[in-house]
Amino acid sequence: xxxxxxxxxxxxxxIGEVELADPAPHExxxxxxxxxxxxxxxxxxDGAYPHPLPAIPGHEAAGVVRAVGSEVKTVKxxxxxxxxxxAFCGHCEFCVTGRMALCLGGDTRRxxxxxxxxxxxxxxxxxxxxxxxxxxxxxxxxxxxxVAIDKxxxxxxxxxxxxxxxxxxxxxxxACSVVPGETVxxxxxxxxxxxxxxxxxxxxxGKVIAIDPLAEKRQLAxxxxxxxxxxxxxxxxxxxxxKITGGGVHHAIEAVxxxxxxxxxxxxxxxxxTATILGMMPxxxxxxxxxxxxxxxxxxxxxxxxxxHFPVDLPRLVDFYLxxxxxxxxxxxxxxxxxxxxxxxxxxKQGTSARSVVVFD
Numbered sequence: 001x002x003x004x005x006x007x008x009x010x011x012x013x014x015i016g017e018v019e020l021a022d023p024a025p026h027e028x029x030x031x032x033x034x035x036x037x038x039x040x041x042x043x044x045x046d047g048a049y050p051h052p053l054p055a056i057p058g059h060e061a062a063g064v065v066r067a068v069g070s071e072v073k074t075v076k077x078x079x080x081x082x083x084x085x086x087a088f089c090g091h092c093e094f095c096v097t098g099r100m101a102l103c104l105g106g107d108t109r110r111x112x113x114x115x116x117x118x119x120x121x122x123x124x125x126x127x128x129x130x131x132x133x134x135x136x137x138x139x140x141x142x143x144x145x146x147v148a149i150d151k152x153x154x155x156x157x158x159x160x161x162x163x164x165x166x167x168x169x170x171x172x173x174x175a176c177s178v179v180p181g182e183t184v185x186x187x188x189x190x191x192x193x194x195x196x197x198x199x200x201x202x203x204x205x206g207k208v209i210a211i212d213p214l215a216e217k218r219q220l221a222x223x224x225x226x227x228x229x230x231x232x233x234x235x236x237x238x239x240x241x242x243k244i245t246g247g248g249v250h251h252a253i254e255a256v257x258x259x260x261x262x263x264x265x266x267x268x269x270x271x272x273x274t275a276t277i278l279g280m281m282p283x284x285x286x287x288x289x290x291x292x293x294x295x296x297x298x299x300x301x302x303x304x305x306x307x308x309h310f311p312v313d314l315p316r317l318v319d320f321y322l323x324x325x326x327x328x329x330x331x332x333x334x335x336x337x338x339x340x341x342x343x344x345x346x347x348x349k350q351g352t353s354a355r356s357v358v359v360f361d
Contacts, residue, residue, distance in 0.1 A: 004056045004136035005341045006126065010047035012342050013135070018056070018120045020140045024110070025071035027117075028143050030081060034159035034335075035134040036060035037344045037356045039190065039257065040280050044129065045345065048282060055127035056118065058135030058358075059085040060163035062155040065148075072143045074311075079148040080155065082162045082318075084310040085130040087145035101170075101305045105131060108142035135341065137360045147311045149318045156335060156357050157328040160191060161317050163305070164331065164355060168195030168255060169317060170306015171276055172203050176251045180204030183249040185241060185268050187232065188256025189217035191355040192278055194224050194331050196253050201225025202325050209241060209249065211264070216352050223330050232261065241268040254279055262287040272297040278306070335359045 002020055005013040023029050041057040043049045065079045075081055086101045087108040094102040108131060110117055116125040117140045118133060126133075131145050149158060168191075172178050184200040186193050189212040200208045201224070209228045210221030218229035230240050242248055248270030254262045257279025265275040266289060275298070277287060289300050308314075320326035333353035336344050344356040 002136045002138040003338065004133070005058070005338055007045060007053055007055050007057055009053060010045070013045065013057070015339060016120065018118050018126050018136065020138055021115055021117050021119075023067055023069040023140060025069040026143050027069045028065055028072060028075055028141055028146060029067040030063040030083070030139045030141065030146065031066050032061055032063040032134055032137050032139055032360050033155040034062050034360065035358045036160045036162070036164060036191065037341070037348060037358065038163050039348065040163070042345055042348060043280055049280070051129060052127040055129045056133035056136055057129050059083070059130045059132045060159055061132065061134035061139065062158035062162065063139065066138070068143070074143050075146060075148050080151050080153065080158070081146040081148050082158050082314050083132050083134060083139065083141060083146045084162055084166060084305070084308070084314070085132055085145070086305045086308060086310065087131045087142050090144065098309070099307065100309055101307050108144055135338065135358065137338070147314045149315055150322065152322060153318045156359055157321060157332065158318065159357055160328055160331055160355050161314055164191035165195040165317055165326070165328070166308045166310060166313060167278055167306040168192045169199035170308040170313060171196055171253050171278055171303050172199035173313070174309070175276055175301065175303035175307040176253070176274060178203040178205055178251060181206040182251060183207040183209070183245045185209040185211060185249040185252045185265070186221070186226075187211045187252065187254050187261045187265055188279065189221045190256065191331055193255035194220055194354060196255055196278075197221050197226050198224040198327055202320065207245060209244060211237060214352060217354075220330060220354055224327055232264070237264065238267045245270065247271070248273055250274070251276065257281045259285045259287075266293065266298070266300065269293070269298050274299040274301060276301050276303050278303055331355050332357055
């Protein structure tokens with residue numbers, strides 16, 4: 001039996017027990033050690049994004065492999081691993097053209113005719129969310145949804161690499177291919193935005209401008225490498241960016257998932273600049289480029305999970321932390337037990353702090 005935070009109905013999580021099946025040939029059973037609270041989970045908990053219920057959310061996790069299926073080649077019992085929601089099949093068009101984050105991952109899920117991975121009450125299926133369901137003290141996932149990492153890495157810090165840092169750093173290194181000296185604006189300084197700021201510093205960006213309405217978040221961004229900060233609610237926010245950069249930024253990265261912040265990302269671009277949307281926006285939102293934006297060579301793109309290559313990217317990000325380049329300690333605001341998970345999400349709604357991480361015994 002595994003203890004889990006279960007989404008029974010929209011609005012909140014309840015703590016209960018579930019059973020995990022034995023690992024199939026390509027599956028891995030993991031003892032979850034830590035899982036970050038991500039705004040993407042909140043979208044499902046609040047019902048903004050629909051999902052079959054009951055389900056177990058959670059997708060930003062790290063743990064220790066307990067058992068593996070008969071065909072698993074990439075990890076072994078005792079390995080420390082980080083999970084990633086963008087599980088990849090390895091042979092579809094997206095995988096073989098190097099865009100693994102776009103893989104629909106059908107082959108990494110159990111067939112509809114197979115027994116479910118997660119059940120309760122003697123056989124009632126519990127939906128697995130985003131291939132992981134990490135708000136539980138055990139996970140049963142496909143081997144292509146996790147990667148082994150250096151055992152020197154603290155697992156509570158490793159957990160936030162699984163989503164926030166993979167998304168933010170991936171945007172800088174993969175989706176945007178930031179060149180040293182280019183200017184970067186990051187709009188929204190939660191966990192993803194702060195990771196983006198930190199990665200922009202690592203990449204050698206000339207100016208890193210953090211834009212957020214909360215002073216506390218802007219201060220965190222300065223600790224993580226922002227050279228300038230701007231109040232997102234200021235009437236002259238766009239003019240401030242133009243003045244700082246002499247005409248706009250090369251890259252504007254939206255890291256919160258709101259219409260206004262996505263529109264702002266487009267407005268602060270210089271000629272030829274690129275706006276990259278990372279946040280999960282309300283499903284009815286649209287972001288666009290005007291005629292003059294197009295004539296100025298501006299570009300707009302989405303970047304799911306930072307367009308990561310996570311079997312390669314995650315060990316490198318771990319190495320960045322161990323070498324003192326990646327500051328995960330500042331990103332983590334608190335560590336909480338599973339029983340306080342609803343309080344953690346309430347704190348997220350207030351928006352004043354960075355990442356909360358559930359730590360399992």
